[in-house]
Amino acid sequence: MSVIAPKFKLSEFIKSLLDNVFWIILILVLIGIPAVMMILFVIEMPVINGELLTPFLALTWIADPSRILPVVKAFMATDIFRVMAFPGFGFAALLAAGTIFVERKMLAKLQLRVGPFYCGKFEGILQLMGDGLKLISKEIIIPAKADKPIFWAAPVLFVATAAAFVAFIPVAPGWVVADVEMGLLGVFAVIGFFPIITILSAWSANSKFPFIGGIRALFQMVSFEIPLILSLLGVVMLTGSLNLSEIAASQSSFPWIVFLPVGAIVFFITMLAELERIPFDLPEAESEIVAGWLTELSGMMYGLVQLGTYLKLYAFAGLFVVLFLGGWNGPMVVPPFPVELLEKGIEMGPITAGPFPGLPLFTQEMLNGTLWFVLKTVAVIFFILLPRGVFPRIRVDMLLSLGWTKLIGLAFVNIFIALGLLYAGVLGPGGLQ
Amino acid sequence: MTFTLPPGLALQKVDERIMTLNVGPQHPGSGHMRIIVQIDGDYIVACDPDPGYVHRGEEKMAEYRNYITNIPHLERPVIHDSCNVLYPYVLGAEELLGIEVPERAKYVRVIASELNRCIYIMYWLAIYGIFLGHSTMFMWPAGDRELLIDLMEKMTGARVTHAHFVPGGVRNDLPPNFEDVCLRQVNYFEKRIKEYAAVFYDNPILIARTRDTGVLSRQDAIRYGTTGSVLRASGVDYDLRIKEPYDVYDELDVHTNVMNEGDSYARSRIPWLDMMESCNIIRQALQKMPKSGSVRTKLKPNPKGKGLDSVYKRVESGRGSLGCYIVSDGKTEPYRVKLSVPSFRNLIALPNLLKGEKLGNMPSVYWSLNYWPVEADR
Numbered sequence: 001m002s003v004i005a006p007k008f009k010l011s012e013f014i015k016s017l018l019d020n021v022f023w024i025i026l027i028l029v030l031i032g033i034p035a036v037m038m039i040l041f042v043i044e045m046p047v048i049n050g051e052l053l054t055p056f057l058a059l060t061w062i063a064d065p066s067r068i069l070p071v072v073k074a075f076m077a078t079d080i081f082r083v084m085a086f087p088g089f090g091f092a093a094l095l096a097a098g099t100i101f102v103e104r105k106m107l108a109k110l111q112l113r114v115g116p117f118y119c120g121k122f123e124g125i126l127q128l129m130g131d132g133l134k135l136i137s138k139e140i141i142i143p144a145k146a147d148k149p150i151f152w153a154a155p156v157l158f159v160a161t162a163a164a165f166v167a168f169i170p171v172a173p174g175w176v177v178a179d180v181e182m183g184l185l186g187v188f189a190v191i192g193f194f195p196i197i198t199i200l201s202a203w204s205a206n207s208k209f210p211f212i213g214g215i216r217a218l219f220q221m222v223s224f225e226i227p228l229i230l231s232l233l234g235v236v237m238l239t240g241s242l243n244l245s246e247i248a249a250s251q252s253s254f255p256w257i258v259f260l261p262v263g264a265i266v267f268f269i270t271m272l273a274e275l276e277r278i279p280f281d282l283p284e285a286e287s288e289i290v291a292g293w294l295t296e297l298s299g300m301m302y303g304l305v306q307l308g309t310y311l312k313l314y315a316f317a318g319l320f321v322v323l324f325l326g327g328w329n330g331p332m333v334v335p336p337f338p339v340e341l342l343e344k345g346i347e348m349g350p351i352t353a354g355p356f357p358g359l360p361l362f363t364q365e366m367l368n369g370t371l372w373f374v375l376k377t378v379a380v381i382f383f384i385l386l387p388r389g390v391f392p393r394i395r396v397d398m399l400l401s402l403g404w405t406k407l408i409g410l411a412f413v414n415i416f417i418a419l420g421l422l423y424a425g426v427l428g429p430g431g432l433q
Numbered sequence: 434m435t436f437t438l439p440p441g442l443a444l445q446k447v448d449e450r451i452m453t454l455n456v457g458p459q460h461p462g463s464g465h466m467r468i469i470v471q472i473d474g475d476y477i478v479a480c481d482p483d484p485g486y487v488h489r490g491e492e493k494m495a496e497y498r499n500y501i502t503n504i505p506h507l508e509r510p511v512i513h514d515s516c517n518v519l520y521p522y523v524l525g526a527e528e529l530l531g532i533e534v535p536e537r538a539k540y541v542r543v544i545a546s547e548l549n550r551c552i553y554i555m556y557w558l559a560i561y562g563i564f565l566g567h568s569t570m571f572m573w574p575a576g577d578r579e580l581l582i583d584l585m586e587k588m589t590g591a592r593v594t595h596a597h598f599v600p601g602g603v604r605n606d607l608p609p610n611f612e613d614v615c616l617r618q619v620n621y622f623e624k625r626i627k628e629y630a631a632v633f634y635d636n637p638i639l640i641a642r643t644r645d646t647g648v649l650s651r652q653d654a655i656r657y658g659t660t661g662s663v664l665r666a667s668g669v670d671y672d673l674r675i676k677e678p679y680d681v682y683d684e685l686d687v688h689t690n691v692m693n694e695g696d697s698y699a700r701s702r703i704p705w706l707d708m709m710e711s712c713n714i715i716r717q718a719l720q721k722m723p724k725s726g727s728v729r730t731k732l733k734p735n736p737k738g739k740g741l742d743s744v745y746k747r748v749e750s751g752r753g754s755l756g757c758y759i760v761s762d763g764k765t766e767p768y769r770v771k772l773s774v775p776s777f778r779n780l781i782a783l784p785n786l787l788k789g790e791k792l793g794n795m796p797s798v799y800w801s802l803n804y805w806p807v808e809a810d811r
Contacts, residue, residue, distance in 0.1 A: 111572035208454055212792075278566060279638055287462035287564040287796040390632065392639050393566030395793040396475055 039075065069359060076361065079177075083167070088177045092166040095377070096310035100128055103385045110389040135303035143296050147204035154201030155297065155304040161197060162311035165190045169318035170245045172328050172369030183244040184236065187319065188229055191274065194312075195221040198283070202293040213292025216396060217276065217283035223403040224273040230411035231266040234418035235323050244319075248327025255326035259421055263414035264324045266407050268383075271316045273403070275309070277384060279391035280399060317380040318373070325376045328369030336364055451478060458486050462564065462796045464806035468783075472792055480787040482780055488810040495770035500526050500736055503770070505596045510774065510808040512593050514553035516546045517750035518808070519598045521757035522770065524679060524746040526600040529738040529761045532730050538602030539680040540722035544615070545588060545597055546748075547711040547718070551622070552581050553751035554704045557803065561701055562633065564796035565642065570633045577625050580618050587611060600736075602729035612719050623712040626705065634702060643698040647786040647798035650695055657782045660775045661753020662703040662803050667695035673749035685717045697794075700801035704751070735765045752776055752803045776809040 075081055082088055101116075105123065108115025116124030142148060168187050170176035180186055195218050202214020236242060238259070239250045257264045273280040284292040297305060321327060337360045394402075454470045457463030467483040491510060495503050507522050508515035520542070527534060555578040562570025582592050587608050589595040597604050633639060649659070654667035664671055672689040674682045690706035692699040738761030747756035753775030760769040779802045786798050 107568070111569050112576050113572055208452060278568075281566065282793070285566060285793070287566070288793055290460060290462075389569045390636075391567070392562075392570075392633075392636065392642065394638055395642055395791060397791065398641060 040071070042078075042080075069361075073361060082175075082177050087169070087171040087175045088167060089163055091171070092163075092311050092314050093307070095314050095374070095381075096307070097128055099310055099313060099381050099385070101125065102382075103388075106382075106385060107389050132303065135300050138299035140299040140301055143205055143207055145206040146296070147206065150200050150204035151296075152301075154197055154204065155301045155308070157197045158194075158201075158308040159304050159311070161190060161193050162308040162315065165315040166311055166318075168244060169315055170248055170322060170327065171318075171373050172366045173245070173249070175366060175370070176245055179245055180243070182242050184232065184242040184247075187244075188225075191228070192225065194274075198293055201297070205293075205296040207296050209289045209291075209295045210293045212289050213283045213285075213295065216285075216289075217293055219396065220273055220276070220280065220282060220399060220403075223400055224270045224407070227266055227403060227407035227411045228270040228274065230408065231263045231270065231414055232323060233411075234260045234263045234414045237415070237418045237422060244322050248322045248329070251326035252329050255324060255329075257324040260324070260414055260418060262410055262417060264320075266410045266414060267320060267324070269407060270403075271320065272384065272387065273399070275313055275316060275384065277313075278388040279394050281393055282396060282399060285393055313381065313384060314377070317377045317384060320380050321373060321376040325380070327376075328373045330368065330372030330375075332364070332368050334364055334368040334371060450474070456795070457483075463799075464804070465810075466806040468795075468799065470787070470792070470795065475791050475793070477787050477790050477792060477795065480784045482783050484777075484780065484806060484809045486810065487807045491811045492770055492772060496766060496768065499765040500530060500600060500738070500767065501732070503767070504599060505594070507770070507772075508594055508596060510772070510811055511553065511751075511805050513556045514549055514751045514805075515594050515596075516542075516549040516598060517553075517748060517755065518772075519596075520546055520679075520748040520750075521746040521755055522759065522772075523598045523600055524748070525744040525757050525759040526767075528744045528746070529742060529759060529767075530600055530732065530736045531739065532601045532732065534602050534680075535727045535730060536681075537723045537726040538728040540718050541588075541603050541607060541728055542598060542680055543682065543685070543718045544715055544722075545585070545595070545603070547715050548581050548585055548588075549595075550751045551708050551711050552578055552585070554708050555581075557704065557751070557800075557805075558629075558701075561797075561800050564800050565639065567633065567636075567639070570629070573629065573632075577622065580622050580625075584615055584618055587614065599729065601732055602727070604729070606728045612722075616716065616719055619712050619715050623709060626708055629705065634705065640698060642794075643696065643701065643797050643801070644694075645696050646794045647697045647700075647790060647801065648695050649700075649782055649786060651693075653782070653785070654695065657785075658778045659753070659782050659802075660778055661749070661751075662707065663700055663779050663782065663801075664753065665689060665691050666699035666703045668693040673747060673754050677747070679746070679748055681718070681721075684721065685714055687714060697797050697801035700803070701797075704803065737765055738763060738767065747773070750775060752805060752808070753779065772811055774808045774811065775803075776805045780804050780809060 076086075084090055104127070105115045116127035118124060119130045120126030142151060165187065167177035168180075168183050168190070170179070178186070198217040198221070199214045202210040202217070205211075235247060235256050238256065239247050241247055241250070276283050282292075284294060286292075289295075294302060294305060341359060451471050451473050454472060455467060456470055457467035458465060465487040467486070469481040469483060470477055471479040489509070491507060494506055498506070503522070504519060508519045511518050555574040559571045559574040559578075562568070562574070585595060586592050588611065589597040589605070591597075649657075649663065649667050651668045654664050654669060659667075660671075668691060670689055670691045672687070673679075674687045675689060688710055690703055690710065692703060740763045741761070743758065743760040745756060745758045747754050749755075755775055756773035758769070758771040758773065759767050762768040783799060783802060783804075786802075787795060790798060
């Protein structure tokens with residue numbers, strides 16, 4: 001790569017800086033301030049020093065930065081923040097983007113090549129952004145004989161379903177989008193929705209290769225749902241709860257994988273099949289059926305399906321962590337919040353910033369829980385990605401015989417282990433927990 | 434006025450359950466060819482290979498060029514195996530023009546042709562890996578191939594299309610210090626391909642997928658006229674390097690690898706074993722080669738062939754026996770050049786192997802036949 005640099009001119013440089021400043025200010029004025037205003041109108045305003053914080057008063061944070069803290073706290077308590085940013089979509093999409101980057105670099109190292117390298121200053125870290133821009137800018141081509149409304153709707157539904165799956169995963173104590181009592185049943189319902197979307201997309205494309213791929217995906221997902229559900233029954237028996245937050249909280253002393261390794265292995269294998277990862281990527285087997293049910297998708301429709309796939313991957317890894325690896329539980333490694341910051345503030349020579357009475361935005365438990373959850377999830381994702389470099393693809397008949405004979409049998413073995421532990425009194429009421 | 438269509442053009446009445454798939458020519462699972470596959474559910478009921486998309490008229494072109502200028506274009510059918518494709522033509526032209534080849538040139542030719550066989554098989558293996566969805570087996574051979582390509586570049590000056598063999602020897606002598614570099618690289622290469630066993634050939638999923646699929650019995654392999662690795666995987670011990678030794682193969686100790694299963698696993702394992710055998714041959718040839726001497730008998734410009742005469746020579750290429758039939762009428766150009774290629778012979782077995790197989794076995798059976806679409810079309 002050789003770029004011929006133009007001759008440096010100071011006047012041009014200053015002009016370009018001023019240009020950038022102009023555009024930043026313009027965008028801030030036109031978009032940023034109205035957006036802040038709208039958020040301030042929506043959320044419930046806190047009362048500071050006896051006076052209600054109006055939107056105009058809120059802008060006084062320019063004079064006193066600590067005045068913004070209650071507003072931020074109030075915003076973080078809203079459902080918008082939970083759905084869009086932290087335990088919900090934004091957090092999951094960030095992890096998914098990291099997953100794609102790590103997958104490409106790790107696979108490249110395994111296969112003695114370099115992987116993404118040029119895009120971005122460091123090791124091709126902006127390659128994903130480039131790919132996304134390319135997908136957005138591409139033309140979307142719809143087959144002439146396709147059933148257009150369903151064909152359009154399927155990728156959007158796919159992402160929506162994956163995002164709904166993400167909503168069930170508890171990241172830290174109290175930090176979950178949908179804290180429902182029947183959480184695990186909800187997860188099963190969402191997982192059961194994926195084959196329907198797949199076959200809708202495949203059928204509506206009205207083309208042969210997507211049709212075969214869709215039928216394969218249907219086979220695979222439907223026949224692996226049964227061992228998937230059965231392998232989780234052991235955990236449900238031992239905890240006596242379907243609420244994912246309670247299941248995670250019940251593993252404060254040891255994770256369930258210690259007692260139910262068989263269930264964990266069965267769940268991991270079915271997870272690979274549900275995610276259509278190698279060696280179970282039959283619905284996208286390129287040497288047989290081009291790209292399977294994704295063949296006719298183009299441009300951002302394909303991009304949406306990929307986004308949904310990686311969201312689903314994060315959600316499955318998170319589910320594995322919550323059910324078998326103890327969720328957010330782990331030794332406390334995050335240091336406590338310095339108390340003097342609340343009372344005295346920071347002394348910087350002659351100036352004293354603060355004190356900040358509303359400062360600890362996140363509690364110590366929440367930060368620690370998130371840290372452990374992310375570490376465990378990343379480890380599980382690593383093991384999901386690893387078979388791609390090692391195994392060839394398996395065949396439909398091998399897949400079905402694996403699902404219907406071996407995995408279901410092992411799932412029942414796991415259930416008997418759980419029952420034995422329960423009746424022997426090792427675990428459950430009166431036992432270790 | 435009514436007329437009936439000939440049987441080939443008439444619309445076929447087919448069962449509604451049966452779906453016709455056009456695998457190729459724009460499909461990641463075919464080469465430059467089309468396989469028309471009819472499937473009933475997941476089972477293939479009929480298969481019709483349809484080559485001919487890359488026909489370039491190499492044989493006709495050979496009638497308008499003289500014996501020397503034919504060399505660069507006659508190696509095009511398989512550029513990854515270019516020395517072996519050119520070998521029978523060069524042997525035939527030498528007989529027609531009546532030239533003797535120096536001893537050192539014969540050894541150089543053997544080394545070049547064995548290196549080229551390895552380069553071809555590595556490329557073939559890379560595609561076999563990606564056809565089975567094993568991306569590591571695509572990247573590793575494609576990377577390790579560079580070792581031998583660098584050697585060929587040192588020897589001939591070109592990475593892929595060498596045009597190195599000429600009637601009367603080879604174009605250039607070996608560069609200084611080539612023997613040491615070659616020995617070192619070949620030893621490392623052999624060590625490296627032995628590692629493929631752990632990741633690919635002993636992989637339980639690969640064995641379960643390819644064992645007992647597309648079984649070609651010994652009788653059928655002979656009856657269809659298959660050659661090379663396909664024939665040897667079905668239990669027929671047939672290698673032209675031993676049966677009809679050309680150049681100096683009779684002075685070297687050559688072994689063949691034979692397996693009796695005849696399934697696509699055996700067909701994919703034989704080329705890998707052949708590469709190790711090639712490494713042995715290269716080491717022997719480097720040892721026995723005369724250390725100095727001419728490598729080319731000079732021809733006079735525009736050589737003329739002997740009067741009305743014809744010659745048929747064949748060699749063992751990366752895919753099997755490759756023959757070249759040259760007819761001379763005493764002019765500077767050959768009257769007719771006919772390549773008898775192994776790819777086309779191996780393709781004949783494909784419809785019978787795929788019938789009754791599952792669709793998922795199609796890529797592995799198809800590519801295990803050691804078929805190169807461009808060579809079949811010439």
